[in-house]
Amino acid sequence: MACISFAFKALCLSLLVVAVTCRPDTGPQVFDVQSYGAKGDGQTDNTNAFTNAWKDACAWNGLSRMYIPEGTFFIGGVTFGGPCKGQTSFVIDGTLLAPTNNDDIKKETWINFCHIDFLTISGGGTIDGQGKESWPRNDCDKNINCPKLAINMGFDYVNNSSIEGITSLNSKAGHLNFYAVDHFSITGVNITAPGDSPNTDGIKIGFSSNIQISNTHIGTGDDCIAILSGNTNFEISHVTCGPGHGISVGSLGRYKEEKNVDGLVVRDMVFTGTSNGVRIKTWESSVVAILVSNFVFANIQMIDVESPIMIDQKYCPHPPCKKMGESHVQIEDVTLKNIWGTSMNKVAVNLQCSESFPCKNVYLVDINLTHNGTDGPATALCENVEGSASGNMFPPHCLN
Numbered sequence: 001m002a003c004i005s006f007a008f009k010a011l012c013l014s015l016l017v018v019a020v021t022c023r024p025d026t027g028p029q030v031f032d033v034q035s036y037g038a039k040g041d042g043q044t045d046n047t048n049a050f051t052n053a054w055k056d057a058c059a060w061n062g063l064s065r066m067y068i069p070e071g072t073f074f075i076g077g078v079t080f081g082g083p084c085k086g087q088t089s090f091v092i093d094g095t096l097l098a099p100t101n102n103d104d105i106k107k108e109t110w111i112n113f114c115h116i117d118f119l120t121i122s123g124g125g126t127i128d129g130q131g132k133e134s135w136p137r138n139d140c141d142k143n144i145n146c147p148k149l150a151i152n153m154g155f156d157y158v159n160n161s162s163i164e165g166i167t168s169l170n171s172k173a174g175h176l177n178f179y180a181v182d183h184f185s186i187t188g189v190n191i192t193a194p195g196d197s198p199n200t201d202g203i204k205i206g207f208s209s210n211i212q213i214s215n216t217h218i219g220t221g222d223d224c225i226a227i228l229s230g231n232t233n234f235e236i237s238h239v240t241c242g243p244g245h246g247i248s249v250g251s252l253g254r255y256k257e258e259k260n261v262d263g264l265v266v267r268d269m270v271f272t273g274t275s276n277g278v279r280i281k282t283w284e285s286s287v288v289a290i291l292v293s294n295f296v297f298a299n300i301q302m303i304d305v306e307s308p309i310m311i312d313q314k315y316c317p318h319p320p321c322k323k324m325g326e327s328h329v330q331i332e333d334v335t336l337k338n339i340w341g342t343s344m345n346k347v348a349v350n351l352q353c354s355e356s357f358p359c360k361n362v363y364l365v366d367i368n369l370t371h372n373g374t375d376g377p378a379t380a381l382c383e384n385v386e387g388s389a390s391g392n393m394f395p396p397h398c399l400n
């Protein structure tokens with residue numbers, strides 16, 4: 001491997017007096033996948049070339065960069081594992097192309113990063129999941145043994161890291177998945193799949209902390225962002241969402257290993273034509289007693305959103321749900337502030353909390369949602385909610 005070129009050495013020798021300034025510059029050591037035999041022709045299977053380039057980049061004791069130049073690089077399911085010796089960047093300028101047949105991926109996640117600190121993913125490139133052929137195989141609403149389709153890109157135990165500028169296209173299942181991640185920033189990302197593609201969640205996160213998502217566009221067939229159990233300290237800002245199902249906290253309360261969700265700010269957002277705007281959902285029949293608290297949703301425009309504001313503690317997507325009692329998830333300290341625009345449903349503010357664990361401290365400030373429809377003005381609906389309101393309030397609130 002070329003560490004310091006011969007010419008560079010000669011130059012250094014001839015300038016011994018200034019040898020100190022003559023060390024190789026501080027840029028990263030580049031591991032170009034093409035040097036490992038990868039071909040950007042859209043057909044060659046580059047899985048091994050990528051795996052080998054990663055092995056060297058990750059083993060480099062210093063700054064390293066795995067580089068994917070312009071071109072279309074076909075790769076199968078691949079795991080980029082750590083821990084790495086130094087700090088690794090992963091720069092995608094080209095397009096990564098997934099196998100069209102899900103069975104050829106042989107992993108839950110097409111491109112998976114795990115156990116890495118200080119990873120930065122960037123570039124103007126695209127990861128194309130080629131999901132179109134797989135979407136008709138998704139019959140999970142009727143079949144519990146439905147095929148498990150691959151997620152485009154996953155991060156497990158990846159800390160102090162970031163992803164910036166990438167496009168994620170037509171995932172088979174979700175686009176970006178995060179598990180047990182701490183201090184991670186997602187910015188300038190573009191997530192795209194058709195509005196009718198099943199289960200193509202945009203960003204899905206569980207058991208993670210200190211996450212920032214900003215300046216991102218998400219248009220997909222399922223949740224734009226799904227915040228699952230065990231998450232703390234999130235800030236989501238300047239994200240445009242649509243088509244899709246909006247931002248969801250949950251669904252929660254179904255599995256006994258779930259943990260609290262604490263500290264979520266969602267601000268400066270635009271939702272266009274989504275089925276929900278901001279939503280918290282917990283299973284109707286669940287006895288998992290977790291706490292969901294300290295949420296702020298502020299400065300949000302809703303453009304023809306079916307159901308802009310929703311707390312649903314009777315979530316049961318495929319009824320009947322086995323009745324075990326009311327949801328035991330406690331929701332408290334939720335502020336909804338400066339939210340305006342149009343609702344396709346007449347019920348624009350829908351707060352249905354648990355009878356056994358009523359929502360506490362729900363605070364509404366400056367809401368202005370109008371009904372885009374012919375059956376009368378927008379309304380609000382409250383069940384088992386305690387809270388207060390101030391500022392302009394349309395529809396009139398129903399808190400007590």
Ligand SMILES: *[C@@H]1O[C@H](CO)[C@@H](O)[C@H](O)[C@H]1NC(C)=O
Pocket residue numbers: 082083115116117157158159180181182
């Ligand atoms: C990242 O943080 C998680 C949780 O804080 C921890 O379990 C994991 O070991 C960390 N990963 C690395 C590579 O340090």
Ligand SMILES: *[C@@H]1O[C@H](CO)[C@@H](O)[C@H](O)[C@H]1NC(C)=O
Pocket residue numbers: 117159160182183
């Ligand atoms: C990430 O970096 C922060 C400081 O920037 C540090 O406090 C934190 O422990 C680090 N997280 C992990 C899991 O290494």
Ligand SMILES: *[C@@H]1O[C@H](CO)[C@@H](O)[C@H](O)[C@H]1NC(C)=O
Pocket residue numbers: 167169190191192217
């Ligand atoms: C996102 O990517 C899609 C597909 O490449 C493209 O059509 C769209 O213009 C992009 N949107 C933004 C906001 O960059």
Ligand SMILES: *[C@@H]1O[C@H](CO)[C@@H](O)[C@H](O)[C@H]1NC(C)=O
Pocket residue numbers: 368369370392
């Ligand atoms: C509420 O929105 C409607 C429709 O966009 C607008 O005409 C009205 O001025 C707004 N009200 C307030 C108090 O901002």
Ligand SMILES: *[C@@H]1O[C@H](CO)[C@@H](O)[C@H](O)[C@H]1NC(C)=O
Pocket residue numbers: 304342372
């Ligand atoms: C109301 O919804 C229709 C689509 O059903 C849309 O074409 C129209 O622009 C919407 N009007 C407003 C004021 O948002």
